[in-house]
Amino acid sequence: MSRSTEEMMEKQKSPRINSWCGWDPLEEIWVGRNNDPEYFNTIKNPKVRSPLQKIAEETEEDFQNLISILKQYGVSKIMRPEFDKGIRFGDGTPVHATNPRDHHWVYGDGLYRFEDMTCYDNLYKEYEDENHRVYNPYKNDAVPVTNDLEASQCVRFGDAVLVDRLDHQHMKWFRQNFPDTKVLVSTMGGHSDGVFCPVKPGLIISTYEYKFHFQRSIFKDWQFAFTDNNSWEEMKPLKNSVSRMLNKTNQRWYVEGEENNDEFIHFVDTYLNEWVGYVAESVFDVNMLVLDQNHVVVKSYNKKIFDILKKHQIEPIICNLRHCFFWDNGLHCNTLDIRRNGKKERYLNY
Numbered sequence: 001m002s003r004s005t006e007e008m009m010e011k012q013k014s015p016r017i018n019s020w021c022g023w024d025p026l027e028e029i030w031v032g033r034n035n036d037p038e039y040f041n042t043i044k045n046p047k048v049r050s051p052l053q054k055i056a057e058e059t060e061e062d063f064q065n066l067i068s069i070l071k072q073y074g075v076s077k078i079m080r081p082e083f084d085k086g087i088r089f090g091d092g093t094p095v096h097a098t099n100p101r102d103h104h105w106v107y108g109d110g111l112y113r114f115e116d117m118t119c120y121d122n123l124y125k126e127y128e129d130e131n132h133r134v135y136n137p138y139k140n141d142a143v144p145v146t147n148d149l150e151a152s153q154c155v156r157f158g159d160a161v162l163v164d165r166l167d168h169q170h171m172k173w174f175r176q177n178f179p180d181t182k183v184l185v186s187t188m189g190g191h192s193d194g195v196f197c198p199v200k201p202g203l204i205i206s207t208y209e210y211k212f213h214f215q216r217s218i219f220k221d222w223q224f225a226f227t228d229n230n231s232w233e234e235m236k237p238l239k240n241s242v243s244r245m246l247n248k249t250n251q252r253w254y255v256e257g258e259e260n261n262d263e264f265i266h267f268v269d270t271y272l273n274e275w276v277g278y279v280a281e282s283v284f285d286v287n288m289l290v291l292d293q294n295h296v297v298v299k300s301y302n303k304k305i306f307d308i309l310k311k312h313q314i315e316p317i318i319c320n321l322r323h324c325f326f327w328d329n330g331l332h333c334n335t336l337d338i339r340r341n342g343k344k345e346r347y348l349n350y
Contacts, residue, residue, distance in 0.1 A: 017132050017338055019106040020158050023200045024342030025292040028077035030123065031067055032098040032334045034059045035083055042088045048267045051258050058322050059098065066297070066319045066331065073291050073317075077339070079126075081119040095119070096275055099329045100336040105151035107161065107178070108344065109133050114149050135177075145173050152333060155192045158345040160184060160218075164192050182350055184218060197286045197332070200293040201347050203312055205286055205305060218348040225308040227285050251280035254325040277328025284321070287330025291317075297331050299324065 016028065037053035067078055081097035095117055103115035111127055113120070116138035127134050137144035153164040160182040163174070174183045186192070196206035205225050245259040246252075249269065253276035258264050268276065285305055289297040296309065298316045309316050324330055 015109045015132070015339075016130065017106060017109045017111050017127065018342070019156070019337050019340045020108055020342055020344050021156050021340070021347070022198060022332075022337065023290045023293050024340035026070075026073075026075050026290075026337055026340055028079075028337075028339035029070060029075055030079050030081075030100045030104070030336040030338065031063055031070070032100050032329075033063065033081045033083065033119070034096045034098050035087075035094075036060075036085070039083075039087065040089050042090050043267075045263060045267075047261055047263045051255060051261065051264050055255065055323050055326055059327070062319070062321050062323075063334070066334070069297060069317055069319055070291075073295055075291070079123055079338075081117075082122055083119050094272060094275070096327075098327050099152075099333040101152045101333045103151055104336050105154055106336060106338055107154075107156055107181075110135060111338070112146070112151070113138065114144075114146050114151050145169050149173075152194075153192050155198070157198070157347045160346070160348050160350065162186060162192065162214075162218075182348070184214075184348075184350070186214070194284075194287060194330075197288045197290070199288070199290055199296060199309070199314060200312065205288070205308065207286055218350050220349045225305070227302070227305060246280055249276070252276050252278050253328065254279060255323065276326065279325045279328050284324050284330035287332045289331040289335055299330055 034056050037056045040049050040052045040056065043049040043052065070078055081100070083097075097117060097119045100120075103113070103117075104120070105112040105114065110133040111124070112135040113124060124134060124136050128136065135146075137146070149170050153166075155162045159180070161174070161178070162184045163170075164186045166174070166183075166185045171183065171185070174181075194207075196204050198204050202221065203223050203225070204219065205227065207227055242254055245254050245265075248259075248262070248265050253268070255264075284299050285302050287299070291297065294313060295315050295317060297319050298305070299321050300318060306316055319331060321330065321334070
């Protein structure tokens with residue numbers, strides 16, 4: 001048998017795009033990226049330039065730490081968005097790609113694109129060139145029906161998808177494209193991975209707000225474990241400075257050490273408003289990346305969550321994100337799982 005024939009058979013046996021849920025063994029993934037520190041060289045004010053360069057440098061260091069963990073636990077393919085190295089701040093609208101999960105989605109053997117940032121073009125081209133099933137409507141000038149759909153609102157449960165804030169147009173798109181999938185709608189009003197994480201079949205770690213949503217219906221046989229919104233509580237040594245800066249940023253973002261840097265705060269709120277979110281309501285402890293049913297990557301130590309994971313024979317692996325309160329993201333947001341070793345199954349009670 002020739003090598004090309006062997007490769008074709010292997011490809012048919014294990015498709016490159018394959019992800020039905022968030023807990024099957026992870027094999028291929030995207031990891032986010034920000035611009036390099038040099039991108040900010042054109043900013044003349046050092047009180048603005050230096051913090052942005054520090055954020056860029058430390059964000060990439062944390063991503064490299066995450067990449068090392070992924071490799072250590074057997075993830076064989078890691079891909080990343082790419083920025084033009086010659087671009088500097090002021091050359092067009094400033095963008096970042098730290099949160100691939102927000103606007104890109106994988107379900108089954110399909111990869112779906114809900115935004116048109118050029119830094120993702122090469123990633124999509126690779127899958128398209130290999131003739132994988134890719135939804136990429138941004139090749140023409142038409143505005144796709146999914147333009148305002150946020151992928152992090154779409155949580156996969158094998159043969160079912162739980163979607164938050166699904167309007168009529170998006171519901172129609174889901175039903176047309178996934179006729180064999182049960183589409184369920186919640187009304188949390190935010191990114192689902194910011195309020196709950198299905199760690200394995202039968203177990204969900206959730207914020208208190210999600211406590212009564214579907215607990216007696218689709219999740220009837222699932223155990224819920226709650227974080228009680230204690231992320232800010234874990235930062236007691238920074239409490240005064242955190243509160244001071246959050247007041248200045250309208251509860252939207254925080255950078256340690258820049259609490260009194262009003263020039264930096266004004267610059268971010270004026271020119272990088274789209275980069276930040278609303279971290280006062282975020283609980284990054286639940287924004288976890290599951291590697292398989294026995295390993296999960298977490299942002300930091302949380303005794304309550306760690307005790308729950310230990311009870312279920314799940315090992316937590318800590319990967320610090322020093323600037324999650326600037327980017328308003330967690331480990332799940334920072335990544336997009338392309339291939340997991342699993343198949344379509346039924347997990348929910350419907």
